[in-house]
Amino acid sequence: MTPAAASTIPLQESPRPHRGLAIRGGLLILLGLGEGLMPLLAFRIPNIPTPEMTMLLALFLLADGAVALFEAGAALARRAAWLALAGDALISHAAGVTIVMVAAPGRFRPFPVWAIVTGLLEGVQALSPAGRVPGRLLAAIVSVAFGLFALLGPIQDRATLLLIAAAFAIVAGGLRLRGALRSR
Secondary structure (H helix, E strand, O other): OOHHHHHHOOOOOOOHHHHHHHHHHHHHHHHHHHHHHHHHHHHOOOOOHHHHHHHHHHHHHHHHHHHHHHHHHHOOOOHHHHHHHHHHHHHHHHHHHHHHHOOHHHOOOHHHHHHHHHHHHHHHHHHOHHHOOOOHHHHHHHHHHHHHHHHHOOOOOHHHHHHHHHHHHHHHHHHHHHHHHHOO
């Protein structure tokens, strides 16, 4: 191949920048499946699923924050991406720790706040040239919409909100995972 021909071939972008997005999407799907299947325990063990579902949320948030932190470390060269990912990691860890530390009635509230902040940060990333991934902006919109609905909506029953959170997690995780796989 001549040097002139080699310079006209576009360089393929590495799949590594989207690996974190795929992992976080997979984690969301696992959260949704876990949250969705846990009410089946209510038929065998009454009064257990809601606290366990809330703890599952806390574990997810801590794992999501860890992945976002590693993703931020990989994005140090891109300042805007690093700031968004570092903020995402901080809000994930703060929400996870808050869910563990807060008394039972208010345990769920950090998750919708996390969804709103993460959705806004993901929207900023989706609009930046380096973060354009198919479906990422839609995942950000779904995240913000879920958070607002969970905080301001008519449903206040924790178990119902956790089931809605499960549906949100499957949809948003699927959008993240699909976008990350399509951008490879």
